[in-house]
Amino acid sequence: MKKRWEIEEKDTWKLEDIISGPEEWESLYSQAWQEIREYGRFQGRLGESASLLLEALEFEDRISLEIERLYVYARMKSDEDTGNQEAQERFGRAQSLYFAASQNSSFMVPEILAIRPERLKDFMEQEKGLQKYGRLMEMLEKKREHTLSKEMETLLAQSLDATQGASQIFTMFNNADVKFPVITGENGQELAVTHGTYISLLENADRRIRRDAFLSLYSVYAQFQNTLAAAFSANVKQACFYAKARGYASSRQHSLEENEVPETVYDNLVATVRQGLPLLHRYVGLRKRELGLDEIHMYDLYVPMAEKEKEKEKGRYSYEEAKAMVLEGLKPLGEEYGNLLREGFENRWVDVYENEGKRSGAYSWGVYGVHPYVLMNFNGTLNDVFTLAHEMGHSIHTYYSNQAQPYVYAGYKIFVAEVASTCNEALLIRHLLGKAKSRQERRYLINHFLESFRGTLFRQTMFAEFEQKAHEMAQKGQTLTAKALGQIYHQLNVDYFGPEMTVDGEIDYEWERIPHFYTPFYVYQYATGFSAAVAISSRILDGDADVIDGYRKFLEGGCTKPPVELLKLCGVDLSSPQPVKEALAVFEDLLKRFEAE
Numbered sequence: 001m002k003k004r005w006e007i008e009e010k011d012t013w014k015l016e017d018i019i020s021g022p023e024e025w026e027s028l029y030s031q032a033w034q035e036i037r038e039y040g041r042f043q044g045r046l047g048e049s050a051s052l053l054l055e056a057l058e059f060e061d062r063i064s065l066e067i068e069r070l071y072v073y074a075r076m077k078s079d080e081d082t083g084n085q086e087a088q089e090r091f092g093r094a095q096s097l098y099f100a101a102s103q104n105s106s107f108m109v110p111e112i113l114a115i116r117p118e119r120l121k122d123f124m125e126q127e128k129g130l131q132k133y134g135r136l137m138e139m140l141e142k143k144r145e146h147t148l149s150k151e152m153e154t155l156l157a158q159s160l161d162a163t164q165g166a167s168q169i170f171t172m173f174n175n176a177d178v179k180f181p182v183i184t185g186e187n188g189q190e191l192a193v194t195h196g197t198y199i200s201l202l203e204n205a206d207r208r209i210r211r212d213a214f215l216s217l218y219s220v221y222a223q224f225q226n227t228l229a230a231a232f233s234a235n236v237k238q239a240c241f242y243a244k245a246r247g248y249a250s251s252r253q254h255s256l257e258e259n260e261v262p263e264t265v266y267d268n269l270v271a272t273v274r275q276g277l278p279l280l281h282r283y284v285g286l287r288k289r290e291l292g293l294d295e296i297h298m299y300d301l302y303v304p305m306a307e308k309e310k311e312k313e314k315g316r317y318s319y320e321e322a323k324a325m326v327l328e329g330l331k332p333l334g335e336e337y338g339n340l341l342r343e344g345f346e347n348r349w350v351d352v353y354e355n356e357g358k359r360s361g362a363y364s365w366g367v368y369g370v371h372p373y374v375l376m377n378f379n380g381t382l383n384d385v386f387t388l389a390h391e392m393g394h395s396i397h398t399y400y401s402n403q404a405q406p407y408v409y410a411g412y413k414i415f416v417a418e419v420a421s422t423c424n425e426a427l428l429i430r431h432l433l434g435k436a437k438s439r440q441e442r443r444y445l446i447n448h449f450l451e452s453f454r455g456t457l458f459r460q461t462m463f464a465e466f467e468q469k470a471h472e473m474a475q476k477g478q479t480l481t482a483k484a485l486g487q488i489y490h491q492l493n494v495d496y497f498g499p500e501m502t503v504d505g506e507i508d509y510e511w512e513r514i515p516h517f518y519t520p521f522y523v524y525q526y527a528t529g530f531s532a533a534v535a536i537s538s539r540i541l542d543g544d545a546d547v548i549d550g551y552r553k554f555l556e557g558g559c560t561k562p563p564v565e566l567l568k569l570c571g572v573d574l575s576s577p578q579p580v581k582e583a584l585a586v587f588e589d590l591l592k593r594f595e596a597e
Contacts, residue, residue, distance in 0.1 A: 001192065001356045004081045011319075012080075013373045014348035018366075019073045025090065032066050032097055039063075039104040046111040047119065050127035053112075057133055060105060061407050065368055067101050070094050072367050079375060082176035083357035099161040106157035107150045112140060135560055136408055142260070146246040156245060163241070166234035167518040173224070173231075174513065175359050180220050183212040193217055195360030196377040202302035203381065214299035218506035221513055225482035228512040232470075233480035239520040240474050251471045255521035259413045260562040265574055266464065266524055272577040273461040273527070276584040280458050281498030282591060283450060288500055296500060298493070298507045301454070305594075306443035316380040319352055326389045329428035332540050334548075340396050343371075349395060350374045350388075361515070362387050364394030364421075368407050372398040382448055389428045393421035397555050404556035414522060415563040418529025419536070420555060425452060426537035439597055446594045453587045456530040457580075462496045464524035466511060471520070485511055531583040532572045538586075539571060547571050 019025050042056040074094035078087040115123070120137065124130045140147075148156070180193040186206055193201065193216045201213035221228070236251070243254035256263055288296040290305040317325070323345050327338055344350065354377040366372035372395035378384045397420035402410045429449045436442045469488050470480060478484070486508035493503045516522045539547040550569040557566045564575050572579050 001194070001354070004084075004355045004357070007353055007355050010348070011352040012348065013076070013351040013375070015073060015076055015373075018069055018370050022086075022090070025070065025073060028066065029070055029093065029097065032063070032070060033100075035063055035066070036097075036101045036104050039101075039107075043107050044111070046108065047115045050123035050130060053115075053123055054127050054129045054133075056108065057130075057136075057408075060108065063101060063105075065407055067094075067098055069367050069370075071098050072365060076365065076373065076375070079359035080351070081355065081357040082172065082359060095164070096161065099157070102160055103154060103157040106153040109140060109143070110147050110150045110153050112137070113144050113147050132406060133408065139260070139559075142257070146248060146254075146257075148246065152245075156242070163238040166231045166238065170228070170231045170235075170515070170518055173228070174515065176357060178220060178224075181216045183209065183216050185209065194354070196354035196358075196379055199302060199383060200379050200381050202299055203304065203383075205303060205307075207300070207303075210299045210303060211297070214297075214504075214506060217513075218509050221509040222506070225486070225509055225512060229480060229482035229485055232485070232512070232517060233474070235518050236471055236474045236480060236520070240471065250475060252468060252521055259415045261413075261415050261564065262575060265528060265564070266468075266521075268575075268577045269461055269524055269527055269531075269580055270465055270468075272580040272584070273458060276580075276587075277458075277496060277498070279584060279588055279591065280454065280496060281500065283454065283587075284497050285500050286591065286595065295502045297502050298504045302451070304444060305447045306440060317382070317385055318380065319378055322378070322385040322388050325385055325432070326392065326424075326428065329389065329431035330424055331431075332427060337396065340399060341392055344374070344392060344395060347371070350376060350391075352376055352378045354379065362391050364391045364398065366395070366398060368402055368410050372396075386425050386428060386448075386452075389424040390421040393424035396420070400552075400555040401558040405558035405560065409558040409560050412558050412566075413563040415525050415528070416554075416566055418526050419532045419567065422456070422526075422530045422533035423537050423540075423551075426533050427540065430537065430541060443594060443597050446590055446597070450587070450590050450594065452530075453583070453590070457527050457583055457587070458496060460523045460526040460530075462492050463514065463517070464521075464527065466492055467517060467521060467523060528574055528580075531579040532567055532570070532574060534583045534586055535572050535579050536570045544571075 019028065038059065042052070042059070046053050046056055071094045074087070074091040078084065078091040081087065112120075124134065124137075147153070174195075182190045182192055183201075185191045186209070191197070191201065191209070191213075193213050198213060198217055202210050204210055204213075239251040239254070243249075243251040246254065248254040248257070252266065253263060256266065284296060287300070287305055291300060291303065293300060327341055330341065331338060349371055351374065358377065359375065360377065362374070362376045364372055364374050374388075374391040374395055376384070376387060376391065378388070394417065397412065397417075401412055429445060429452065433442065433445045433449070436445055466489055470485065473480060473484070489511045490503060490505075490508045493501075493507055497503065511517065514523075536547065536551060540551065547570055550571065554566050554569045557569070560566075564573070567574055
């Protein structure tokens with residue numbers, strides 16, 4: 001494992017495009033602490049005049065963007081090497097600044113909602129500059145019954161810093177502290193088990209290596225199950241606390257309404273995927289037969305059922321090959337989109353390879369006014385190629401939204417965040433399938449597409465069920481012990497994978513390592529986003545001009561409409577079960593194609 005300083009500069013992201021370095025960060029940080037004190041001159045006065053309200057809203061936009069720059073830069077620097085104490089300390093200070101600004105500005109929403117609707121309407125007519133904030137006022141109005149007094153809002157804002165501990169503890173444990181036992185390779189060599197290598201080890205044709213990697217990883221999570229149950233429980237409790245404080249019926253309702261998503265979308269997803277579980281059971285049986293196994297275990301889920309063509313040794317790709325594949329596969333999105341991909345690849349938007357202490361997984365992030373960024377832990381697998389397409393989908397969505405919208409509306413809701421990324425994956429796999437020249441390659445790629453469905457539509461919905469059950473337990477005052485959580489998770493695996501799967505006891509600890517559980521009710525959106533993306537990509541490839549035009553408007557839409565309404569621009573309505581049913585139909589068709597090859 002390389003140290004951070006051993007990674008070539010060309011393979012690292014260029015964070016200097018946000019802030020030139022620690023010296024400038026310190027200067028901007030000191031300045032921001034001075035500026036957030038200016039919120040005081042607006043407090044208690046927002047209803048005085050239209051011009052003062054406009055001044056306050058514009059001030060809020062400017063300060064929020066300045067703090068966002070400091071926060072994002074500090075977090076991304078700490079993600080480069082979570083063992084770097086200087087970077088961790090800087091990120092801690094950025095969090096403190098963010099929480100202080102939230103506290104100082106906490107009066108704004110209740111004060112705006114205290115202005116009589118007729119007076120607010122007069123303000124909007126008197127001051128043309130306020131018309132830009134019409135959609136913001138509409139979003140605030142939806143929160144009216146859940147907005148507290150100025151004093152209570154200040155208190156809740158003050159509590160934010162203290163309630164983030166569970167997530168921070170998990171992040172430090174999972175990225176900086178946790179170490180897994182090494183295992184032995186085919187030729188007696190030591191193989192490191194890390195977050196970055198784990199999936200590639202589970203793809204190994206040698207079943208003993210797969211099993212050993214599986215046992216290595218979960219032996220550590222088993223050892224720390226009580227600690228991680230306490231951290232997860234604390235995070236669930238803080239979500240329940242904020243929901244109750246604001247008068248929501250549940251933490252789920254709070255999370256979904258924050259994103260303007262009806263709870264029926266969540267329920268439709270779970271119910272529809274539950275109805276489709278026989279298809280997943282059929283896939284498990286197919287996998288068991290194709291691998292020639294008497295028993296199929298959880299560590300047999302990732303190894304390809306079909307071998308890759310021999311000229312690509314063990315299915316590995318260089319980063320240069322990955323970029324070329326993504327560029328070719330996304331050509332249906334147009335020349336401009338392709339040029340943006342190239343710009344990102346050539347101008348260090350991407351932090352490519354794993355290094356010691358680097359945050360696991362992958363993400364896209366950035367700051368308004370600066371190009372977006374991608375963090376990866378590229379290991380040369382086909383999954384990594386698709387991860388590149390996925391994260392660049394996020395980045396270009398962000399790019400288009402930032403270009404088309406003012407700061408106040410540029411940030412799109414989490415609910416639609418996974419659509420553009422997953423649409424890229426769907427376009428890429430269909431491109432690769434279209435140019436496959438042999439039965440062997442077609443089987444390999446169909447297997448990969450089937451795995452996308454298993455890993456996203458089915459797995460993320462299973463996660464969503466687990467999360468909902470855990471939050472319901474907490475709301476009823478039940479204790480979230482490691483044993484109780486493990487039992488829930490085990491039964492869900494039994495339900496989802498069906499009678500032919502041997503559900504290993506070690507999988508009971510898998511919930512401990514899922515970082516998205518610390519952002520409550522996030523994971524279901526992978527499944528809804530995947531369903532939408534499958535439908536959109538099909539229509540794009542069919543050459544549907546209305547959908548292609550609508551998709552561009554969707555990418556530019558930011559949060560100018562509720563997310564379910566934005567998706568309707570692409571002909572997809574996630575308020576109904578239909579997109580999920582369409583996705584399940586594609587999964588069934590892929591099963592038939594694989595069985596027929």
